[in-house]
Amino acid sequence: MNKEAILQVRDATKAFGGVLALNRVSFDLYEGEILGIIGPNGSGKTTLINCITGFIKMTSGKISFRGKNITGKPAHKIADMGVTRTFQIMRPYYSMPAYKNLVIPLFSPRAKRTGGWRGGGKLGDRDTVSIDILEEIGFERDSYVPYKLASTLPTGYLKRLELARCLALKPEMILCDEVFSGLSMSEIASMLPLIERLQMAGITLIMIEHRLRELFSVANRVMVLNFGEKLIEGVPEEVIEDEKVKEAYFGSEEAKEVMDHA
Amino acid sequence: MEQRRRERIDRGVKVRSDGLYALMSWRELSYLTVPRLVLIVGMLILPFIMPGMYWQRVISIVCIYALLALSFDFLAHYVGLVSLGGAFFIGTGGYLTAIFNTSFGFPPYLSIPIATILGGIICTLLLLPCLPLRGVYFAIVTLMYPLVLARIIEAMDILGGTDGIMGIDDFPNRWVEQYLVIAVVLLILFGLRRLVNLDLGLVFRGVKDNDQAVRASGMSITNYKALAVFIASAMGCLGGACLVHIYMWTGLSLFALDFSILPIAATVIGGAGTLVGPVLGCLILVPVSELLREFGTLRIVFYSIILVGFIVFRSEGIMVYGQRKYHQFERWTKV
Numbered sequence: 001m002n003k004e005a006i007l008q009v010r011d012a013t014k015a016f017g018g019v020l021a022l023n024r025v026s027f028d029l030y031e032g033e034i035l036g037i038i039g040p041n042g043s044g045k046t047t048l049i050n051c052i053t054g055f056i057k058m059t060s061g062k063i064s065f066r067g068k069n070i071t072g073k074p075a076h077k078i079a080d081m082g083v084t085r086t087f088q089i090m091r092p093y094y095s096m097p098a099y100k101n102l103v104i105p106l107f108s109p110r111a112k113r114t115g116g117w118r119g120g121g122k123l124g125d126r127d128t129v130s131i132d133i134l135e136e137i138g139f140e141r142d143s144y145v146p147y148k149l150a151s152t153l154p155t156g157y158l159k160r161l162e163l164a165r166c167l168a169l170k171p172e173m174i175l176c177d178e179v180f181s182g183l184s185m186s187e188i189a190s191m192l193p194l195i196e197r198l199q200m201a202g203i204t205l206i207m208i209e210h211r212l213r214e215l216f217s218v219a220n221r222v223m224v225l226n227f228g229e230k231l232i233e234g235v236p237e238e239v240i241e242d243e244k245v246k247e248a249y250f251g252s253e254e255a256k257e258v259m260d261h262a
Numbered sequence: 263m264e265q266r267r268r269e270r271i272d273r274g275v276k277v278r279s280d281g282l283y284a285l286m287s288w289r290e291l292s293y294l295t296v297p298r299l300v301l302i303v304g305m306l307i308l309p310f311i312m313p314g315m316y317w318q319r320v321i322s323i324v325c326i327y328a329l330l331a332l333s334f335d336f337l338a339h340y341v342g343l344v345s346l347g348g349a350f351f352i353g354t355g356g357y358l359t360a361i362f363n364t365s366f367g368f369p370p371y372l373s374i375p376i377a378t379i380l381g382g383i384i385c386t387l388l389l390l391p392c393l394p395l396r397g398v399y400f401a402i403v404t405l406m407y408p409l410v411l412a413r414i415i416e417a418m419d420i421l422g423g424t425d426g427i428m429g430i431d432d433f434p435n436r437w438v439e440q441y442l443v444i445a446v447v448l449l450i451l452f453g454l455r456r457l458v459n460l461d462l463g464l465v466f467r468g469v470k471d472n473d474q475a476v477r478a479s480g481m482s483i484t485n486y487k488a489l490a491v492f493i494a495s496a497m498g499c500l501g502g503a504c505l506v507h508i509y510m511w512t513g514l515s516l517f518a519l520d521f522s523i524l525p526i527a528a529t530v531i532g533g534a535g536t537l538v539g540p541v542l543g544c545l546i547l548v549p550v551s552e553l554l555r556e557f558g559t560l561r562i563v564f565y566s567i568i569l570v571g572f573i574v575f576r577s578e579g580i581m582v583y584g585q586r587k588y589h590q591f592e593r594w595t596k597v
Binding site: 053055074075076079080084085087091092093094095096100103104105106107108109110111126165168169 | 461462464465467468471472474475476477478479480481482483
């Protein structure tokens with residue numbers, strides 16, 4: 001891929017007190033690709049997403065999106081530029097029906113700008129637009145699911161709702177924080193085509209995942225984090241064979257045992 | 263022993279289809295309009311059925327408190343900001359209208375709107391630094407403002423100091439006074455209900471439900487909180503401005519804690535989050551408080567007993583209870 005990098009992260013560092021959650025992580029993201037980020041628990045994956053989307057401020061480092069410096073910008077400004085995210089712990093508006101959840105992002109300045117009359121709510125009202133988006137993401141239009149309160153929806157639908165909130169903003173990038181976690185195998189299988197469709201629609205994706213097999217089937221490149229540091233970056237096949245990755249995932253002692261047995 | 267449970271069934275009036283009212287019969291029409299009409303007509307005839315000037319004045323005070331209770335209910339249950347700033351809003355609006363009326367000679371019909379808008383802006387600007395606070399922290403900060411302002415006026419002896427500002431114009435007559443405040447309460451009540459059901463109202467509720475998701479949707483929560491605080495504080499300032507023109511006097515008692523506490527009690531009694539409930543709560547609490555005046559200092563005791571009774575036996579509030587009874591059948595069924 002020799003397109004221009006859409007997102008450049010340089011020396012991203014975040015310290016929580018004395019703990020370095022991120023230590024000089026740098027990477028480039030190219031337009032239209034899917035970058036998987038993997039790593040053991042506490043390796044700084046979610047912190048990285050929080051830093052990119054402005055939910056927490058980096059200690060040092062620089063992030064630029066389409067050549068513009070977005071370091072230290074507030075979260076809503078970054079989302080307004082089209083860099084959207086999902087939350088690992090889903091954050092729907094529990095007191096509202098699923099389709100009303102999307103009315104809020106459709107009310108945002110970005111949706112008004114990009115959505116034209118559909119998002120603008122002048123000719124078509126936002127309720128209809130949000131039902132359209134929900135149908136794209138896998139809520140059957142004629143069923144009662146889109147009209148149920150978000151607090152009564154199962155995890156699978158809540159994960160989709162997270163993606164739908166990003167889609168309502170007509171995003172350029174979606175940073176998915178573990179969209180597959182907590183889902184059954186069949187639910188994941190039905191999510192995978194969705195992710196591929198997003199990529200075909202020209203949306204650049206970063207995906208944090210623990211489900212490696214599913215991730216490797218969609219990701220173009222994979223980056224491995226461990227203790228806040230970048231271990232390796234490359235195509236999935238290379239990454240999974242790397243010694244350092246094995247060590248990070250299995251621990252050094254066990255890695256030896258695994259190798260002895262092999 | 264035979265066990266039974268209570269079953270609730272929605273009444274079968276299907277008048278709403280996707281946001282449009284499709285009314286089929288007089289019965290359905292009245293099912294929807296009668297509760298609203300009872301409130302509107304009831305409020306409008308109140309000044310006629312009150313015995314004497316004293317009780318008519320009580321109605322005006324009820325309406326002032328109702329404005330505060332509406333503003334509290336809106337901020338607390340639709341935006342998630344628990345504000346104890348009723349006295350702050352009343353004081354700001356009251357002093358502003360007093361200044362415009364006495365110093366600039368504006369008549370009430372000019373000074374009240376100016377005090378409302380300008381007061382809303384001033385309150386919002388002063389509360390702006392506190393908007394990131396949530397829950398009880400915001401409540402404490404808003405409680406401090408009226409105390410601080412009252413002390414500043416007292417210590418610096420500005421705006422009449424402890425004497426207050428006297429010689430403020432009153433309304434042409436008591437009917438104008440009463441119907442003005444009653445109309446204002448009704449308009450704001452139905453206006454707010456409309457607002458919270460608009461898409462903008464959904465965003466406010468989104469801020470309450472989950473502010474991080476609102477940020478992730480590309481919207482600044484501070485802007486929306488500020489807008490909501492402006493709406494609520496303008497309502498409070500309007501109440502304060504009317505109050506000052508009713509009493510023809512403004513003073514430090516406008517910053518009294520009554521204005522912060524009573525609206526909350528009214529909201530608890532009336533039903534939180536219903537908007538109309540707090541108005542009903544004020545219609546009950548303020549006259550009761552007047553009736554209890556005869557008991558002198560024991561007044562607070564009786565007042566507290568009534569409040570505790572409501573909280574223990576009807577903690578959901580009158581309106582929530584009433585709406586359930588109105589919209590649903592109940593029957594006992596075997597388990």
